[in-house]
Amino acid sequence: MISINVTKHLDTAEGSIEAHFELEIGDSEFLTLFGPSGAGKTTLLRMIAGLETPDSGVIEVDGEVWFDSARRINLTPQKRSIGFVFQDYALFPTMSVRENLLFAAENEEQRRGVDELIELVELTALSGRLPSSLSGGQKQRVALGRSLVRRPKILLLDEPLSALDPSMRQKLQDELAQIHKRFKITTLLVSHDIAETVKLSDRMASVKAGKIVTLSPPLEYFSEKTLSGKLQLIGEVLKIEEDFPVSIVTLLVGSSVVRTVISTEEAAELAIGAQAIISSKAFNPIVMPIR
Amino acid sequence: MESEFLSTMALTFKLAAITTAILLVIAIPLASFIVFSRVRFKSVIETIVSMPLVLPPSVLGFYLLITFSPSSTVGTFLTEHGIRLAFSFEGLVVGSVLFSLPFMVHPIQSALAQVPRSIFEAAYTLGKSKFQTMTRVILPSIRHGLISGIVLAFAHTVGEFGVILMIGGNIPGETRVASIAIYDEVESLNYALAHQYALTLFAVTFAILLLVYTLNKKSLGEIR
Numbered sequence A: 001m002i003s004i005n006v007t008k009h010l011d012t013a014e015g016s017i018e019a020h021f022e023l024e025i026g027d028s029e030f031l032t033l034f035g036p037s038g039a040g041k042t043t044l045l046r047m048i049a050g051l052e053t054p055d056s057g058v059i060e061v062d063g064e065v066w067f068d069s070a071r072r073i074n075l076t077p078q079k080r081s082i083g084f085v086f087q088d089y090a091l092f093p094t095m096s097v098r099e100n101l102l103f104a105a106e107n108e109e110q111r112r113g114v115d116e117l118i119e120l121v122e123l124t125a126l127s128g129r130l131p132s133s134l135s136g137g138q139k140q141r142v143a144l145g146r147s148l149v150r151r152p153k154i155l156l157l158d159e160p161l162s163a164l165d166p167s168m169r170q171k172l173q174d175e176l177a178q179i180h181k182r183f184k185i186t187t188l189l190v191s192h193d194i195a196e197t198v199k200l201s202d203r204m205a206s207v208k209a210g211k212i213v214t215l216s217p218p219l220e221y222f223s224e225k226t227l228s229g230k231l232q233l234i235g236e237v238l239k240i241e242e243d244f245p246v247s248i249v250t251l252l253v254g255s256s257v258v259r260t261v262i263s264t265e266e267a268a269e270l271a272i273g274a275q276a277i278i279s280s281k282a283f284n285p286i287v288m289p290i291r
Numbered sequence B: 001m002e003s004e005f006l007s008t009m010a011l012t013f014k015l016a017a018i019t020t021a022i023l024l025v026i027a028i029p030l031a032s033f034i035v036f037s038r039v040r041f042k043s044v045i046e047t048i049v050s051m052p053l054v055l056p057p058s059v060l061g062f063y064l065l066i067t068f069s070p071s072s073t074v075g076t077f078l079t080e081h082g083i084r085l086a087f088s089f090e091g092l093v094v095g096s097v098l099f100s101l102p103f104m105v106h107p108i109q110s111a112l113a114q115v116p117r118s119i120f121e122a123a124y125t126l127g128k129s130k131f132q133t134m135t136r137v138i139l140p141s142i143r144h145g146l147i148s149g150i151v152l153a154f155a156h157t158v159g160e161f162g163v164i165l166m167i168g169g170n171i172p173g174e175t176r177v178a179s180i181a182i183y184d185e186v187e188s189l190n191y192a193l194a195h196q197y198a199l200t201l202f203a204v205t206f207a208i209l210l211l212v213y214t215l216n217k218k219s220l221g222e223i224r
Helices: A041-049 A097-104 A108-120 A136-148 A166-183 A194-200 A218-223 A264-268 B002-036 B042-054 B057-068 B073-080 B089-113 B117-125 B130-141 B143-158 B162-168 B178-187 B191-223
Strands: A002-012 A015-025 A030-034 A056-061 A064-068 A082-085 A154-158 A186-191 A203-208 A211-216 A231-243 A246-253 A256-263 A275-280
Touching: A002 A041, A015 A041, A015 A211, A030 A041, A030 A194, A030 A218, A041 A082, A041 A154, A041 A186, A082 A136, A082 B117, A097 A108, A097 A136, A108 A136, A136 A166, A136 B117, A166 A186, A166 A194, A186 A194, A194 A218, A194 A231, A203 A218, A211 A218, A218 A231, A218 A275, A231 A256, A231 A264, A246 A264, A246 A275, A256 A264, B002 B042, B002 B089, B002 B130, B002 B143, B002 B178, B002 B191, B042 B089, B057 B073, B057 B089, B057 B162, B089 B143, B089 B162, B117 B130, B130 B143, B143 B191, B162 B178, B178 B191
Parallel strands: A030 A186, A030 A203, A082 A154, A154 A186
Antiparallel strands: A002 A015, A002 A056, A056 A064, A203 A211, A231 A246, A231 A275, A246 A256
């Protein structure tokens, strides 16, 4: 159980704001901080990690106080049980994949666990390679594996997939989901990708201008009115064609392109490039295994 | 004559090696301070470090000589403790360290500035202390900067003339280094010996630089 109640003055591109975050995160929960850049999501993550100091407040993890301005407690990042994955991977350039993970290990048991982790992130064949010879997706897998070596209480992921291409992003989302299921580490993800948020998180906190605006399961937030649809897909609007009396909208869902007919009034609410939910009520979908 | 040539060359490289070693120890914390510290007087420190680049060597030498002289406060203090810096090898080391400081600090400073902040932070979040992070992660990844600093400081010390002439004079076996010897031999019209010194310096300096840049290129290729 993690409870956070902190304030910090932030200087953003839109001027300075007084950020105030109040949040409780349950054990093994996967929580996503979602919102525009400059809202303070990364700052919150960095304050939990101890890489930035709140102006005031308390951070408590499993009954252990990590930060308390009133009692002048502020544990260094070294003393907090965290795994942090950076957007730019932050791999140690002179160490091989395996050495990057071994460097994180604190004892013999963790050192022995390294090979299993390398296998888990599918890098066994590349374990002797230097980071410079790896692709973006491979680098982020190393960073992910490295953050798990010490079996931290909290995994902090700062837009880990935003620099990757869509298919690699999907694959790594699946791996993140698997890792979370397996290790049950409480995870905080910073993201501004709707699909990623919906796919991975138990709850999402929508962050705007230094405040948590809503806290709910992600689909509840994105669909606003709770839909009773049995099938829901999130996609990006690529094209809207008017074909009286209806409109044909083309969306990108995952990596496939979907065309569907909607009413002209509905079409008026959509814009090209916007994210949209496709849902269907009276629908009899055919689900078949892929062979 | 031959043995004097050898002892002069040995003294020259001994001075350069000791100076470089001391500078390496001083320059890493100093460069880290310049890159990471946010204190206001940082520009003052940066200026002092860079001064030897523009200051005439004779100016630095002159003030060092005054400071080292037994009649000054510092000189008196040193003499009382049995240290004589004016016209001694130890004095040359002190002078060379000050004079070659920017040549060691600048390459390390610019290499450090290029290391992404997140590399440090990643090591901290993995429980590593600042010292462990520096020695195991940062220094290996800025080794090209370290090598450049070592080479430049070494070569610069070998070629130093003005400061040494002011504070060291020309005592064979004690303060007479190759660059001074060349000047001395030319003054006494002994061109053959001057040539011997000059060519040796030329060849050795060229060889060191060539070796280091070749190695450096190779190791950089591995990291990138």
